[in-house]
Amino acid sequence: MLEVRGLRFSRNDLPVFGPLDFAVATGEALLVQGDNGAGKTTLLRVLAGLLRADAGEVAIRGETAEPLLRARALAYLGHLPGLKADLSVVENLQHLCGLHGQRGSQTIEGALEVVGLGGYEEALSRQLSAGQKKRLSLARLWLSPAPLWLMDEPYANLDLEGIELVNRMVRAHLDAGGASLVTTHGAYAAPPVRTRLLVLDRRGRDGAPRTEG
Numbered sequence: 482m483l484e485v486r487g488l489r490f491s492r493n494d495l496p497v498f499g500p501l502d503f504a505v506a507t508g509e510a511l512l513v514q515g516d517n518g519a520g521k522t523t524l525l526r527v528l529a530g531l532l533r534a535d536a537g538e539v540a541i542r543g544e545t546a547e548p549l550l551r552a553r554a555l556a557y558l559g560h561l562p563g564l565k566a567d568l569s570v571v572e573n574l575q576h577l578c579g580l581h582g583q584r585g586s587q588t589i590e591g592a593l594e595v596v597g598l599g600g601y602e603e604a605l606s607r608q609l610s611a612g613q614k615k616r617l618s619l620a621r622l623w624l625s626p627a628p629l630w631l632m633d634e635p636y637a638n639l640d641l642e643g644i645e646l647v648n649r650m651v652r653a654h655l656d657a658g659g660a661s662l663v664t665t666h667g668a669y670a671a672p673p674v675r676t677r678l679l680v681l682d683r684r685g686r687d688g689a690p691r692t693e694g
């Protein structure tokens with residue numbers, strides 16, 4: 482699904498990560514681990530095409546990841562929910578599905594039930610708690626037609642049931658032929674699925690990242 486070769490990123494001439502080489506197959510999750518500041522978010526933002534790498538190649542299903550292909554193939558769940566505060570829960574999902582597309586087999590109402598937000602359809606997103614906002618972002622991911630999920634700390638702000646929800650969603654997505662990258666600094670759970678491990682490490686900045694799995 483995803484193949485990365487020699488991927489390197491620096492800020493103000495200071496290396497953040499890389500060069501990194503890794504691959505994620507269909508049906509697999511890649512767990513990206515590292516301490517605060519190790520570069521996990523930066524890596525996901527580079528893969529999503531939101532930041533430009535200094536060097537390296539990213540291929541999706543064997544094709545160079547040009548912007549249009551990234552837009553079709555990747556769904557990014559970031560730290561910030563990217564919601565419109567004055568739109569309702571349903572309106573937010575309609576807006577996001579308009580921008581990013583929608584899986585034919587899913588409805589907005591169904592996705593809200595999946596993430597435990599049934600009954601909140603008309604609530605404004607600014608009225609939601611942090612965990613409920615995360616659940617709304619997860620509903621957006623659930624509706625996305627993209628096969629590769631980039632999930633930045635998906636467990637943050639979630640209660641135990643929410644952690645189980647993320648695990649169920651990742652498992653279902655992989656079973657349906659998807660793949661996923663999940664960052665964690667280790668304080669949260671990890672999906673109990675077939676998982677590769679990529680450890681980003683501040684020592685990686687001198688060119689020695691550890692890749693396992």
Ligand SMILES: Nc1ncnc2c1ncn2[C@@H]1O[C@H](COP(=O)(O)OP(=O)(O)OP(=O)(O)O)[C@@H](O)[C@H]1O
Nearest residue numbers: 492497515516517518519520521522523524665666
């Ligand atoms: N917008 C920015 N401008 C300048 N430096 C940044 C910016 N965002 C991140 N950094 C720096 O880049 C490095 C990697 O940050 P990144 O957010 O990728 O780490 P992380 O592994 O996701 O951390 P955390 O676990 O705290 O979320 C850090 O040293 C951080 O200070």
